[in-house]
Amino acid sequence: MELNMPKYYGYWSLRFIDVQTQHLGDGFCQYATRTHLVNELPTQYYDDVRAEAEAVIPLITDKVEQLIALNFSSKLNRRDYGVGRANDRHKSHNFLFGLHRILAGALSSVPHIRDASVNLRPRVEAFWFLGGLPPDRLLRNLRKNCPGSKDLENDPIDRPIQGESTPFLSLRVFDCLPDVVSWDDPLATSASVPDNELDPRAYGYKFKHKHATTVAGFWPGEPREHSQLWLHSREFIPKVALEFGEKRAKGALLQKVVGASFTQALAHATYLGFGPVTELTYPIVQQSAVSDGQRWNLSVFQLNTCALHSHYAKDNPRNNILWLSEEEELFESVDSGGVKGLNTSLLTSIIAMYMKKGVPRSNPTPYLGPIKQLSEHPACEEYRAEFQSYLHNLLSNRPRHFLKPEIYAWEKIFKVDHKTRPNEPPRRFFEKHYNQKHPGQRRLDEHKPIYVPKILRKDRRIRFKPKLNTQHLYQYD
Structure with missing residues (x-):
């Protein structure tokens, strides 16, 4: 009988959905993923492709301006979605797909872009156990009334978490992205991560009975299994700003990027054979962009550890890292005269994410047996x-x-x-x-x-x- 057989009816797990952000949930989101935040992009990471990316700008400027004018100064569909998130999401998805087609066509000479696979609205989920959380009142009373566990009344417990990411587009290639920083770097070994001493329900998170589901947007066996770039829309951010103020909108964006990036990286790591017992032997890097077409936030996430259970809740030798850029606008406005103030610097950064070349690993699945399919x-x-x-x-x-x-x-x-x-x-x-x-x-x-x-x-x-x-x-x- 195997000890790691999952439960028949699933687990009473916390729903960790990237677009369902919680008020004041920034610290818990970072604690649940053991993520250290850096409020800027690692510019040195793209030094090898920045010159090539700048050379592409003159070739696509006119096409990008035409796309912006088409999406932001005209009506694309006879259906009237009205004012709201559905209309914003529809417009964002149209623009992101059009921009991807322009960039992929301009970069068709790049080998890993030419051979890449594209998925629209892939399903991405990941499951993990989070340790170090305080027990709820029901469990404390149960321990208190049990003679053998009176001394364990306030001991922390593991909570099952079901993470869900909702990207619009994913670009997958053959080789994984190189490390941003090495494992010996202080940013990966001793960087600060917020601590948590409250039950997740105190922040507004909900629990639901679900099977332990891990899906990386594709089924195992796909040769192009490594992600190059994830594109997300941000139609929920204005709603948060309207209800809680502009200051909380920044926290909602942080929760979105942290939750989505960790879920995407952990799902991929699970397909490679890593988990809470079989810890990572090399970092996994994810590139993401959150945009509504005009406002952009770029991010790079490096997964250094996926063992978050009680044994490593406080003394894990590594932490994950998220580099998140400040909000930038791709253009200032659109009028009858055309697009005003196209941000070529931002466009160069997006192209650099496309052009960043992966590196082959000598043994990418060290814990998997000879039969992988x-x-x-x-x-x-x-x-x-x-x-x-x-x-x-x-x-x-x-x-x-x-x-x-x-x-x-x-x-x-x-x-x-x-x-x-x-x-x-x-x-x-x-x-x-x-x-x-x-x-x-x-x-x-x-x-x-x-x-x-x-x-x-x-x-x-x-x-x-x-x-x-x-x-x-x-x-x-």
């Missing part, structure tokens, strides 16, 4: 296809055919709070009986084996399908 597994073909279908269904987060058992209102009144049914046999999960087990502790492999009809058996002696196994995939034990 499902198609290479020695299991039978029908079992491999069944496992692929089961994995897709599990990661889709569709509800189970039989929902998780719950305590109904009448049971809470007549069975839990008031013992008014003494003659009824104890059969429910919250009642003490010989086979009592909480449904939250059920594992994915705790089910009856599936019967195979005689006519479908390849071996008459094997009457049941083998169970899913985390080590052997499928094996008759």
Whole structure:
């Protein structure tokens, strides 16, 4: 029996969504991802491509100005979306896609851009356990009333976190980006990270029962698995500024960039075989841009550690780093005379992100076995296809055919709070009986084996399908 088999009904996990920012949640967002913030871009990181990027500017200036005039001085769709975030998002996505087409066409001579893959609105999610969080009142009371855990009443706990990133466009290439700073740099070993002594619900974060889902925007086996650039829209920022003021809009942007960058990097790291036990052997770098077409924030994120559980909650030898630029405008205004004040310096920085060349790793997956793809597994073909279908269904987060058992209102009144049914046999999960087990502790492999009809058996002696196994995939034990 494998010890790392996930739960059958999923985890009661914190929803860490990049566009659902919380008031005063900046510090917790950095603590939950162990991220140190640097309020500027690492300009020396792009020294090798800046001259080439500046040479591209004269070739695309007219096309970029035409795109700006088309998107910001005319109506692109007969549908009237009205005033609001949907209209802003629609306009931002149109502009970002048009700008990407212009830049990709101008950089078609660059090998890694010519061979890159583009995904629109990819699904990116990551799951991790965050340690060092204080227990809630229910758990403290439970520990206090249990004789064996009275001394552990206020000990910190691990909280499952389900992160979600919502990029509009992702550009994937064959090689990963080089390190911004080395692991020996003080910025990666001893930089300050905000501490947290409050429950996440104190900041307004919500919990939901979900499967532990990690999706990097593509399925494992894709050769272009390393990200070159992520483009995000920022239509939610004006709403935050309107409700809480301009000062809080900056905090919302920070939460968006930190949450999205860490989720994207951790999802990719998980595909490479890294996790809370198998710590990173090299940094993973992500480039992102958050924009509505006119206002831009560029960022570079370096993932140095993905072990955030209780053992490394306070004394982790490394921390992650985010370089976030100040807000810049790509242009000043658009009128009948054309585009005014095109910011070529910002455009050069965006092109440099496209042109930054990756580096090949000698051993990018040190913890993965010789069989890295499902198609290479020695299991039978029908079992491999069944496992692929089961994995897709599990990661889709569709509800189970039989929902998780719950305590109904009448049971809470007549069975839990008031013992008014003494003659009824104890059969429910919250009642003490010989086979009592909480449904939250059920594992994915705790089910009856599936019967195979005689006519479908390849071996008459094997009457049941083998169970899913985390080590052997499928094996008759």
